[in-house]
Amino acid sequence: MKQKPAYTEFQPRLYRPRISFYWWLERWHYLKFMLRELSSVFVAYFVVITLLQIRALAQGPEAYQAFQTLMAAPLIVILNVVSLLFVLFHTITWFNLTPSAMVVRIKGKRLPDVLIAGPNYVAWVVISALIAWIVIGG
Amino acid sequence: MAKRSWVPLFWTLFSAGGVVAAFLIPIHIVLFGLAFPFGWLQPPTYEKLLALAKLPLARLYLFVFCSLPLFHWAHRFRYTLHDGLQAKHLDTLIATCTYGSAIVGTVAAGYLLWNL
Numbered sequence: 608m609k610q611k612p613a614y615t616e617f618q619p620r621l622y623r624p625r626i627s628f629y630w631w632l633e634r635w636h637y638l639k640f641m642l643r644e645l646s647s648v649f650v651a652y653f654v655v656i657t658l659l660q661i662r663a664l665a666q667g668p669e670a671y672q673a674f675q676t677l678m679a680a681p682l683i684v685i686l687n688v689v690s691l692l693f694v695l696f697h698t699i700t701w702f703n704l705t706p707s708a709m710v711v712r713i714k715g716k717r718l719p720d721v722l723i724a725g726p727n728y729v730a731w732v733v734i735s736a737l738i739a740w741i742v743i744g745g
Numbered sequence: 746m747a748k749r750s751w752v753p754l755f756w757t758l759f760s761a762g763g764v765v766a767a768f769l770i771p772i773h774i775v776l777f778g779l780a781f782p783f784g785w786l787q788p789p790t791y792e793k794l795l796a797l798a799k800l801p802l803a804r805l806y807l808f809v810f811c812s813l814p815l816f817h818w819a820h821r822f823r824y825t826l827h828d829g830l831q832a833k834h835l836d837t838l839i840a841t842c843t844y845g846s847a848i849v850g851t852v853a854a855g856y857l858l859w860n861l
Contacts, residue, residue: 631829641829647821650766650814653774654850657811660777661857664798668791679782687778694774698767727767735772741797742776743786 646697649690702727755820755844762817769810795861804858811854812847819843 627633631641656678663674677683705727706720781788789797797803823843826832832839 626831628831641825644821644825644829647766647818647825650762650770651818651822653770653778654811654814654818656778657773657807658850658853658857661798661807661811661854661861664791664795665857665861671791671794675781675788678778684779684782687774691771691774691778694766694770697763698771701763701767731768731771734768735775738769738772739776742789742794 642693643696643700646693649693650697652686653690653694698731702731755816758813758816758847759820760817762813762815762820765809766814766817770814773810799861804861808854808858812851815847815850816844819847 631637659677660674663670678687702724706723709723711718711723776786780786788794798807820843823836823839826839827836
């Protein structure tokens with residue numbers, strides 16, 4: 608890295624417009640970005656729920672029953688529905704970004720985005736079905 | 746010698762956590778957060794679920810399920826506060842709290858699963 612150029616007395620200040628605190632409400636695109644970033648809060652929320660679940664499992668049947676009762680509480684159910692919507696938003700935006708993160712060229716031609724994003728969705732369905740099968744059947 | 750940066754490590758954890766969260770968290774919410782509480786599906790008994798969770802592979806799975814998405818959250822939440830809410834002056838505090846929480850959660854997951 609080069610050294611920063613030194614200011615002289617006659618140098619004009621850089622023009623830096625003030626950005627509104629609510630800049631992310633100005634356009635749908637910005638809002639979408641902010642909602643995507645906020646999806647991580649719901650990811651963390653469900654990890655905490657899972658940690659509580661593991662703790663309840665370790666403590667015994669009564670503790671696990673209490674955990675199940677907690678999961679049926681109206682406030683938790685609402686949180687879970689909202690979390691699911693946010694996490695699905697994360698999943699979809701994440702999969703749709705893969706073509707930008709991973710450019711595959713075959714014989715010099717760029718593979719269409721759908722062929723890179725698509726397999727993620729297929730794998731997602733398969734993995735989800737497998738987990739459901741193991742939890743319910745196993 | 747150039748100063749080593751922590752950014753690539755945290756970015757890798759963010760990215761890996763993003764993948765884990767995208768693939769695994771939706772079905773967990775559907776099952777444990779909605780389908781079982783609402784009675785759409787018959788939940789496994791306590792004994793069956795405990796036996797399942799005790800399997801070494803299941804413990805590893807649950808550890809990854811808890812740890813990596815926490816680092817994903819930490820990274821995203823840090824930059825949401827940093828750029829979104831323009832809290833640049835608090836960056837050290839924010840980074841300590843977010844990555845610190847992810848580390849605490851990881852240790853808690855490791856402890857719980859080890860002693861399960």
